[in-house]
Amino acid sequence: MTTSGLQSKAINTLRFLSADGVQKANSGHPGLPMGAAAMAYTVWTRHLRHNPRNPKWMGRDRFILSGGHGSMLLYSLLHLSGYDLSLEQLQNFRQWGSLTPGHPEYGLTPGVEVTTGPLGQGFANGVGMAIAAAHLAAVFNKPGHELVDSNIYAIVTDGDLMEGVASEAASLAGHLSLGRLIYLYDDNKISIDGSTDLAFTEDRAKRFEAYGWHIQRVEDGNDVDAIDKAIQAAKTDPRPSLILCRTIIGFGAPTRQGTQKAHGEPLGDEELSAAKSNLGWPQEPRFLIPEDVLAFFHKAIDRGRELEADWNVRCDAYARLYPEPGAEFNRRVIMGNLPDGWESTLPTFPADSKGMATRAASGRVINALAAKLPELIGGSADLAPSNNTKIDGSPAFQKESPEGRNFHFGVREHAMGSILNGMAVYGGVIPYGGTFLVFADYMRSAVRLAALSHYPSIFIFTHDSVGLGEDGPTHQPIEHLTSLRLIPNLVVVRPADANETAKAWKVALSRRDGPTVLALTRQNVPTLETPALVEKGAYVLKDFGAPEIILMASGSEVSLILEAAQNLANEGRGVRVVSFPSWELFEKQDEAYRESVLPKNIQKRLAVEAGATLGWERYAKSVIGIERFGASAPYKIIFEKLGFTVDNIVSKAREL
């Protein structure tokens, strides 16, 4: 058996493991794996530095299958390379409880670096990873001691390149000259509707050149040596690289290859059988893995062990020469622990009736934390002065200053979200990103994927209600708080004042297994006398006498209900004021705590929130909220017109 014979067998093994998996599941996408197998083979056997026996080895390269529908290709690579993913799992593709779902899921399957499927996301996640790597390299690497040197490989598809989120991320990657990005474009000229000639005839190479990328073409996407050569050139070029590989979707399937029929459905027994004949592959058994092919792929195990051992030696040498950064690298990057006593740097704010906007408080908190938490880095989608996201005294993260902790994402909310996810999952950094709450809509897919994948991204959404005033309905969130609360595993916190804002940050930073949204005001709110028990989700801010009525609110409306409660108390009524910054956190408390805050025997309850009312019914029968779009006017007038006044709250409470 010649090497090239073995190579061909290895590539066909990837093809037919994938096609057999799809066939057995009777569901899935054989076309991408069959067309892109040689690309994947080249990356995985000639370039990718990884350790199958320790998928979390920090020094590894990352590989992203951005076209997540080709998941069987990734599962095949993982199994063959010696990851803890058995052949039985491949045979259980797309079945309940398997580790091989329809699209790759981070956290579920060892070796899957990010969740992909929704197109464009993996592309943008990789940009985030390359940013994290560039930043950590700038912070930690020393001459001759390059601990952080990951390359980020991806296979990207027509669909990825059509999605706006990828366009945004590509433009930023070019601007930042993220040279560690090496993307192979599976240029198969087929999408679900048919030929890409139907809708996608732009000059892709030229477009990426315009972004500042390094462009190469491989005319035959099955030519391993040509792909190899292109990857080598990509590694030496300082720009991000796109390698356009001309491939044939469903390669080998005699009647379907090169057509959309190969994309998203099983080939069927007959076509699959013909494809095997066509490529000289045995008909039986299904899921055939020739021994020499397995042995060849399994070399990744020893190679990985050596790579990691070598890296550990380098880390030790580094730690000896540079003890302080060495210890910090260990804590922050390898272990991913927060520093002891970081909470003590959280500021507290004295009660103050003038107060400050919670976005301003958030800016103060970020800067108070910044010195103790060097991993805290972030920025805004071109709204830094409004989102208060800037870390004072640190430069911007730019090509010339990758040590900078301040990010200019541009007017690219969606890419920002997906890039934050990539940064978070790379590790060694705790990324945050800001925009207006209403523009959470632009990046909702990224927020959802963070929740689904347990990425600890922090989303700072300021201008969190009609309280933003004059910018008007296009900029005023109404349904956004509730629509975010609907996403499973997302924690939404809307702090009432500066002190709750500090505690909200504590929640976000402590939460390392999922994303957190901070919803912050544009307008000033009083700083209250409050224990700010944000981590409880809701708490008794104050009881006026023995409560017969409960007023509850989040964010900027808390100070309103507090004043209303005082007025009601003056009339001799017993009123409880509940600050309710987070539904999700409250639901996590035990029954006894929840009963202590909202006793069943007090059913006269009024909730006040400057947003949609839906869902507050769970806690209160009566709700003052907003069931329309907002309005352009000074915010105090809007609040008055829409019923967010002490008088109206008092009057509604009296009706109870």
Place this chain on the structure above:
Amino acid sequence: MTTSGLQSKAINTLRFLSADGVQKANSGHPGLPMGAAAMAYTVWTRHLRHNPRNPKWMGRDRFILSGGHGSMLLYSLLHLSGYDLSLEQLQNFRQWGSLTPGHPEYGLTPGVEVTTGPLGQGFANGVGMAIAAAHLAAVFNKPGHELVDSNIYAIVTDGDLMEGVASEAASLAGHLSLGRLIYLYDDNKISIDGSTDLAFTEDRAKRFEAYGWHIQRVEDGNDVDAIDKAIQAAKTDPRPSLILCRTIIGFGAPTRQGTQKAHGEPLGDEELSAAKSNLGWPQEPRFLIPEDVLAFFHKAIDRGRELEADWNVRCDAYARLYPEPGAEFNRRVIMGNLPDGWESTLPTFPADSKGMATRAASGRVINALAAKLPELIGGSADLAPSNNTKIDGSPAFQKESPEGRNFHFGVREHAMGSILNGMAVYGGVIPYGGTFLVFADYMRSAVRLAALSHYPSIFIFTHDSVGLGEDGPTHQPIEHLTSLRLIPNLVVVRPADANETAKAWKVALSRRDGPTVLALTRQNVPTLETPALVEKGAYVLKDFGAPEIILMASGSEVSLILEAAQNLANEGRGVRVVSFPSWELFEKQDEAYRESVLPKNIQKRLAVEAGATLGWERYAKSVIGIERFGASAPYKIIFEKLGFTVDNIVSKAREL
């Protein structure tokens, strides 16, 4: 006064009306109007065909201020040109109840063609308008009788060009060679964070060339003749045109021009005063409109009247020569009426326990309607075979076949949404677009803007629950139905079977003042014996005896509760089955109807929906729903594991 003197005065009038408006409101964006005034002047006084006294004249060109934050520029243009927008309105910029909100709102202010502010949307809306114009031209125009010849002008900004939605739309516009698009790019090199060098250094001209656009540069954005010449060239080029105009943000403001300080806040009295001195403008009065300037702009009134009169003559001549298309043009394009009796073409489906997927039913409905409703056109974001959006027998809408009614939007959900909005607001067409429900997240901003702006776009979201099966959690909507129901003025319909699907289409087509979402199954559902009273939102599908329990559900879960009710009835219980396709439509019914469906005296109620439970509490105390992400498996197994079985429903109902 020389012409060029008058021209300069006219441009300064635009600048200072805008800056004065922002100053008086003490809120807003003076930078764009002051920098782009000459561009706007050139379009509005030398090119734009419109009739200020009939802003809805169908034959007009369209003008879009995609950077909606520069709204005072548009309001100034409208007032000066003689639209029904008084000077008092300009002086009430950003005040409660004014016609001059912070960002332009379609439907509120005469002459505002689309709502802008969220960046990239106006850019993509314009692409939709150009598509509608190209289609109507292909359908109606005859040699020598070009009734449809609108150009679509826009001023677009750095922010627009950074947004993914604009990238997607631009790529499609280039592919389709939409020559009627003439976009002027306000290339001022400043965004909110500072210089565009911070995040946006791509070669924009090259990128748009790669998309297939015609590119021109104007080195001085105040040079009216150069802009004029570029627009003339753009008109003759068959490709969409981008004219890069190098401008200075806040032009004239001595210390702020060319900086981000000019962007988003009032100049302040001192700087504003200095800017007036700088450009030779009188300090007083504020909101100065020199008489000769007003007279000059007011020429648009006579010109507009003549343009429309001429167009009407051409329409009459056309109608005489081509009576049938002439009548159709009048009905469909000018009047925007649906043809008499269109409802009679809605299909009905016989009861059938095997049934069909509601997406398949939707495809049948579209094709049944297509002959009677030639204005019904649409497509999918590269999921046509899955979304069942294809109109049989019509070609694809392409450069060579603009008469085609089938649209290939590519994998560009967000642009699809915004393009549909542009098509809808142009008129003469009823556009629909399809993708998976989970990818509503990608286009949520477009859906929201349709609702806010009352665009009658139709969004077809198939694969509407975990019932899509093996594709898994990345593709399974959980929170999406409810998160869409949260958007004010959006109607969400989730039909239970083929007949409800037909009625859902009737709702969508009848609704001409807002968008409709159709949520449709991937999987087969039985076709029921039902009156399919979708327009009521919810209705009694069947009573088993005198009801003591109400079971309610939407979509694919209705057949489950029907079977559960039969089982409960067999046990001797009285059960009502309510099909609940639309919350919004039900809430529009009068109290008596709602009471007739959900009588207050029957509180034993169970709602069943394969999605988030939040909000169902409004109608039922008990809910079978999903509070987690989905799973990859055959759908029947997922339904079973998550409790969507007849047995579980019966058991939960018994607990009531």
